Every structure is written in structure tokens, then in C-alpha cells.
Amino acid sequence: MRWTLQSKPEKEQVQKLQNELLVDEIIATLLVQRGITTYDQAKTFFRPTLDDLHNPYLMKDMDKAVSRIEKAIANGENILIFGDYDVDGTTAVSLVSSYLKSYYPNIATYIPDRYDEGYGISYKGIDYADDNGISLIIALDCGIKSIDHVAYANEKNIDFIICDHHRPGNELPNAIAVLDPKRDDCTYPYDELCGCGVGFKLIQALAENRNQSIFDLIPYLDLVATAIAADIVPITGENRVLAKFGLEVINSNPRPGIKALVQNVKKKVLTITDVVFIIAPRINAAGRIKHGNEAVALLTEFDLEQAEIFASEIEQHNADRKDLDKQITVEALAQIENNNEKENFTTVLYQENWHKGVIGIVASRLTETYYRPTIVFTKSGYKLAASARSVKDFDVYNALEACAEHLEQFGGHMYAAGMTLKEENYQKFKDAFEKEVQKTIHPDLLIPEISVDLEINFSDINPKLIRLLSQFEPFGPQNMTPVFMTKNVKDTGYAKPLGKDNEHLKLFVKQNGSEGFGAIGFGLGNKLESTKNQKPFDAVYCIDENEFNGNVTIQLRLKDLKN
Template identity: 45%
Template sequence: MSQKWIYKPEPDEDIVDGLISSIGFGTLESKLLVLRGIDNYQSAREFFKPNGNDFHSPFLMADMQKAVERIATAIENGEKILVYGDYDVDGTTSVALMYLYLSKIVDKKYLDFYIPDRNVEGYGISTEGIDFAKENGFSLIIALDCGIKSIDKIEYANKLKVDFIICDHHLPGDEIPKAVAVLDPKRKDCRYPYKELSGCGVGFKLCQGLNTIYKIPENELFELTDLLAISIASDIVAMTGENRVLAKQGLKFLRKTRKFGLRLLIPEEKLAHFEISNIVFDIAPKINAAGRISHAKASVELMISDNLKQAQQIVDEIINLNDERREMDHTITQSAMNQVESSTESSYSTIVYDPSWNKGVIGIVASRLIESHFKPTLVFTDGNNGEMVASARSVSDFDIHEALDYCSDLFQKFGGHQAAAGLSMDKENFEVFKIMFEGYVRDNIQEHQKEPSIYIDSVINIDDLNREFYNFHRKLAPFGPKNMKPVLVLKDIKVAGYVRLMGKDGNHLKFFVHQPSTNRNIECIGFKLGVYAEDFRTKSFDLAFTVEENHWKGNVSYFLNIRDVKFHS
């Protein structure tokens, strides 16, 4: 095991005691809340019992009034509206959400959607998409999850008299596109209080703004949050504030969704207890697969289809594409690993390139490389017009967007977040870029960012794992960035009974630890820890873990998911 254990600072005892007396939780539970910034009755109320008053007015967002008025004018005048979005999960859920909302108030003959072809048009707003709009009589495009840096494309659209409303959540550049309206809470001049919305979240705020005019029943509006929950989980945005409220709301609607495509994607036995982790591992890869291997239009059609037979055909196609994506991912990852391991250079970053790699999976490959070579990573392949394209992934809290911005004069375009980004670049700039990027990482990366770390919330006693704690733990959900599952530590323990290997190749293991207060054993599962079976059998150890729920035939049980272990000699 190679992770560095970083213990979070002990919270102020007076604040913990104040929380204990005001909300009635125990010491451990109150401590975990304070570590999340929940340190008084009001913040605890907002966290555990959010309500409609916790939503911010959409009109706090810069340009929202302009966007609502322009769409209302288009509807009143019978203009054709094109809903445009990126080909990843956030983009396709954004398009589906906006299309479904508008279809409640607009005749579908005036409405359509457009997803760019990853392999032909690349990321973001494309000339081809604008030309499609012009040639087919669309005078207004609502762009979602993209557009904040599309200065030249918006200028092109303006010349063709095609108006744009941009709904984005990526970091803007120095210049804002000259669209009719640009909705992005990360704009410096935007006073919207919550800055961490997904692209789909910005689209939902626009729907809320429109609903002040069109008055769709609130329950119908919030039914669309099942798509928003998928977006929030898949785009790995902060699970705090409004995102957490929307995700919690969205999960409720997802568990009883009436969208045929989503119901067919979710196994019936999981539906009642579907959580954020299920979205990340069960739904997101399948929705993404269409855009990675084929065309993401199928993903949108899956989410908006009201025809069961059509939805089943799309689901079958997407599952086949996901199987193909997995095989391609494995092959390209191995090829990239070989490049890294054959290099003799000592470096602070990982940069690999092969012109034959599929653009659709290089982001996944970058993440895989970080798992084994813990460095800021870029995976390059060839684009369509002689340029190179790359997906970038980062480590810990190293800001890869900022690192790429330092090199941005070399790029045709780039964009993204602190943890993940993408770019395109002329091939002639590649060698210079490698030197510049490596130099920036070398000069700016911190020591704690150079090795995998696990942040520990608290050391506990095994008797702390009781019914009250499990109930509290469930209320902390939904989990995600900035509201992760608590990582707890048990010190100096031993296996009670046997250690059993699991999985086809014995890669995983299971054992139990004894709880004296109940005279029961607690199940522990270690994924990819099969090689340590003998150590677990013969040594005492400190265990870092998260608590997981298991639902089976109406019964709920709990197990400890081993995140790391330190064996005693």
C-alpha cells in the first residue's frame, strides 16, 4: 500500500460541543460535520433539510433576463430553436433537459437538438453546427456545457444572423463571447452566489427563469432533475450547496423516473436504492460510450424517447458501444503504459502520444496512467485537420487548467477545470509545449501533490460503528467532491476468523473484524488487495475505510470498504 495518510486537523472542541447541544448528534457525528464546515444549527438545517428557499433566484445570474426575454420572443414569433450541447454526459443531459422543457411550451416542429461529432467537429461550438442551424432555418441556438471561449464561432454566427444563448460552467477567458446572453456563474461579473453548477445545472436555472413566464407545474419541472443528478455525478462537480440540493432531489426522481431509456439502463433491483456511485459506475460510462465511439446523438435520444421500443433499441446499441469502449480503453492504456515505462527521462509530468489512439478514450487513459504514475498527465493523439488533441487529468489539488493556461499561446483552443481539461494544438508546437509544461509543473507542484494521499476524517473505536452512526452516515449523502464519504481509521486490529479471496483471479478479499459491544463481526472488503491476504491473516494492522451499504432482498447490511492499510511488523 503506497498512500500517504493525512489526518485532518482536529476541529475546535467548543464548536463540536455547541453542535452536540444544538442538534443532538454524538461527538463523532458532530466532529464529522464540523470538518465539512457545518458548525451551527442553521448550516446543519440547510444541509439535512434543504427546501425550496435554498434555491437561488435564477435572475441573480448575469444575462439571465436577456436569455429569458430572447427565448420568449423566439417562441412568440414562431422562430426555430436549436438546442446545442457537448458530447459528454454533462452535455447530453443538458441538451435532453432543455429539449424536454422547451417541448412542453414549443411545438416540436420549431425545436430540434444538435450534438457535434467528436471525430469531425471536435469539442464545443463548431462551424458545422452553426451552418446546420442557418441552412435549416434556426435563428436561435441555446448552447449548453460549452461556448464560453467560442469567441470566433459566435462572431461567425452573428454574421449569419444566428443568435446564441450560452449556458456554460467552465472558466471564461479574458473575453466573453458576444452572444445575446452568456450564462456562466464563473464570469467575474456574475453575482450568482453558487459557482459550482454543472453545465446541466446552468441549463436548469434557465428553465427556472423561463418558468416564471410559462408556469409549467413545479413537479413537472423538477422531474427533469433526474437528468441533473446524472450530470452532477458524472461531471464530478462539488457536492455542496445548490448542487447537493439538486442532486438529492434528482435522485428521488431518478428512482421513479418515467424516462424509458433511463429505466432500461438501471437494473430493476438497484432502482429503489440508486445513489451517486451507481450513476458514476453504472450509467455514466454507457451514456458516454456513444460519444466516445460513435455519435452522442444516441445518448440524447435515449433520454428524451417516449417510445419503449425505440428506447430499447438505443439501449442495446449503447451497451454494445460501451463493451467496445472498454476493450479499446484496455488496449490503448496498455500501449500508453508501455510508452511511460520505456522512457528513461525523470519527469514531474506524464505526456504520451500516438496518432492511432481513439480520441474518445484518451481521457480515460489519462486517468488510468495517474493511478499507476501519480503525475499531472496529458494523452495526445491526432485530430482531424493535422492538429494534435489531448485530454489532461490532474493529481490531488494541482490545478491543471492553470498549468495549461501558462502554455495557452501554443494552443488552438483549450478549456476545462482544475482537475481535467482538453486542448488542440499544431504539431509543430508539441516539443516546445512538453518543455514548457514540464517546467511549470516542476516549479509549481507541492510535495503533498507528488504522491497519492488519503485524507483521514477521524480515528474511531470499533464500537462507534453502531446503528446511530449508520443512520447519520446515510443522511450525509449524496456524496461527491467536497462532501466525500468520511474516511475513518481503526487502529491495531486483527482479522476475526478467515480471509477469503474473491474475484475471478483472486484480486479481491473479504474478512471480518470483531465488535465487542455487540459480540458480532463486521464485514470488510478489500478491492484489488488479494495480494495482501497472507499479511491480513498473520499481522495486526491499522485500517482506513469508508462505510458502505448493501441492499439485498429488502435487507440492509453494512461493510467496511478498505481504502488503505498499514500492517504492523
């Protein structure tokens, strides 16, 4: 692991903020590192309010979208809410459909089948709309590149409103409205919304039109927070506001579907991390193993007993997904070993019978193991389909764009993407992708990095610091849990391995006679030798509170250590 200590901001800037906020240097430094340099910015950061949300009509085409929906309602038209099968898509469909259904009955939902139709707007979905007398489709979390599909719908007199957050191509679809803050000609103040976030801006605009306030929309924020967490978008600006208030809904009064998913969780207060690891995989499992419709059914169900039945079915899908993911990861690792590809700049693998629903998870696992931009392919009909995952600071989407001549289609973000290609183009693409990454990636990016915010001493750690750090939540991209480094640390003789394979490490550490802290290092069992006989070492860690039998103590969550 390479440790990268963030450069300290200008001392004057830190001192000014210290004086304005009456906080210590550590807190002021962390804030300035996050771009918060004034009292007002800090107030917005620590005390976000729903008033901080932008006017939805600042988004390009929002007026057209609202006008077309209101016209459809006035004329009694049938409206189809169409979305992708992942967490962002299914929460977005649940959000917009349940809001519209609260005052208009002619609403249907459609999630494409991952295996039969693939990602995004499908001809089958448009035919379904045509067969059922639907004249308006609202597409969520997809559609920004669906030029041919929208043209096909137009021929059938079906209008489209597209709500997406992916990067547009050179041409936009010929839809009634295209809501996407990443459009070059859109001046909306915040462009990091997820698909469900764009859907929320749409219902916010519709609500304004119906004289509803933002407070009427609070019950929908559990869905938005779930999508923000799952889609790994920056938790800054509007996303921070939506995530904070959405988490409050999840913890106080969630919809029955989310309540059913978390009712066996023992934690009193769920964080964004809990949403990522507990709620999101289960919602995702429906589309991975069975069908995304099951996730929408769960998230739009208002009877708790029925929601519990749906949740138990999804729990089974999640268990099946875990088994598949383990099995395919083992096969993929063996393929890398057998092909002698460990020295490559990329990992690109293909096996025709790998389950399409879990190749994205497998790509993530391989990226953790070999720390390379990774693409995992499987057979999908007459083509190959793949999921890509990247390493920190490398834009895999740009690399795919450079190899686009070998692909049928692709889409996604800097760190995750999906694509299809013809089987005969697989090797050409693999070679081109390896060459492109080799040419453009900095060698340092192929070594896992721990970004350290600040070097501190154990004497700096106290309950007041922890209380203020807790107010930095919710954590996520661009507002990660602060990571500290402390030098010349010693274990007091309590070091021991934990876990069935001794893969974890438990310590009790001190620095220069300071108060000692319990420390846990997940996956650091191999570092036990470095801590023996009171050998001094440097530690990189996050500060947690550990609750056991009603007692709360400070605990360091070690990320790495070295002598």
C-alpha cells in the same frame, strides 16, 4: 499511500452543535469539518428542499436570455439547442429541448461530431443553423471562449445565448446573453453548477415567466442529477439539492431512456456512485464511439419500447469502448516503460491512431497507475487533440494556461481539460508542461493520498451511527463518504484473498475484544501478509451495509491498512 488525518475542529464548536442537534461527537465533528456549524445549516444539509434553490434571475444576463427566447417564440423563430457530446452536454441539450418542446414546436438539437468538429461550438453547426433558417442558438456546456464562432454567427444574423460553467477568458463572446456563474461580474450565489445545472436555471426562469412552479420541473431532475454525478462537481449548495431530488426521480419515475439503461441493475436504490459508474459511461459511450446524437435521442424518447432499442445500441457502444480503452491503456503503459519516463513529474503521451473517444478514460487510468498529471494525445485531422487529467489538489488548467503559447486551444477545469495543438509543437509543449508542473507541484501531491476524516474505535460503530451517516448522502466532491481510521485492529483468522488474480482481500476484524465486523479491501490482496497470525494493524475504511439473502450486516470497506 499517504494517510492524512483531517485536523479536529474546535471542541466548543463541536459541543455546541452536538447539543443543538442531539447527536454524538462523531456526527457533530463530521458536520463541522464540512462547514456546517449551526442548527439551520444542519437542517438544510439533512433536509434539503426545492425552496433552497436560488432565484434564477440572480444570474447575470438571465433576464436577457428569457426575453430573447420569449421573443423567438412570439415570432415563430426556429431555435437550435447546441451542446457538447459528453454527459453534461447531452443531458443539458435533452433538458432544455424537451422543456421547450413541451409548449413550442420549432426546436432542433445539435451535438457536434467529436471527430469531425471537435469540442464546443463549431462553424459547421452554425452553417447548419443558417441552412435551416434558425435565428437563435442556445449553447449549453460550451461557448464561453467561442468569440470567433459567435462573431461568425452574428454575421449570418444568428443570435447566441450561451449557458456555460467553464472559466471565461479575458473577453466574453458577443452573445445576446452569457449565463456562466464563473463570470467575474456575475454575483449568482453558487458558482459550482455543471452545464446542465445552468440549463436548469434557464428553464426555471422560463417556467417562472409562464407561471409554472418548481414542482412542474421535477421530472427533468433525473437529467440534472446524472450530469452532476458525471461532471464531478461539488455536491454542495444547489448541486446537493438538485442531486438529491434528481436521484429520487431516477429511483421512482425516471424518463424512459434512463429506465431502459438501468432496468437490468439488481440494486433497489441507486446512489450517485451508481449514476457515475452505470448510467454516465453508457451515455458517454454514444459520443465516444458513434455520435452524441444517440444519447439525446435516448434521453428525449418517451416511448419505453423505442428507448429500450436505443439503450441496447448504446450498450454495444459501451462494450466497444471498454475494449478500446483496455487496449490503448496497455499500449500507453508500454510507451511509458519504453521511454523511461516513470521518474517524470508528468505523463504526456502521443500515438496517432489512438481512438479520440477514449483518450480521456486512458488518461484517468494512467493517473491511477503513476499518479502524475497526465495528458494523452492522438491525431485529429491536421492537429493533435488531447485529454488531460490531474491528481488531487493540483490545478492542471492553470498549468496548461502557463503553456498556452504552444497550444491552439484548451479548456476545462482544475482536474480535467481538453486541448489541441499543431504536431510540430508537441515536443515543445511536452517539455514546457513538464517544466511547469515540476516548478509548481508540491512533491507530496505525487503520492496518492487517503484523506481520513476521523479516528474512531470499533465500539463507536452502531446502527444509529450508520443511520445518521446515510443521511449525509448524496456523496461527492466536498461531501465525500466519511473515511475513518481505527488503530490496533486484528483479523480473527478468516483473512483470505478474493478475485481471479487474488487482487482483493476479505477479513473479519476486531479491536480490543470489540464486536467484530466483516471487511473487504478491493485491490488490497497484496496486504494479506500484514493480517496473518493476528498481527495488529491500523485500518482506514468506510462503513457500508452489506445485504445478502435478505440479511443486512455492517461491513467495513477497507481503503488501506498498515502494520
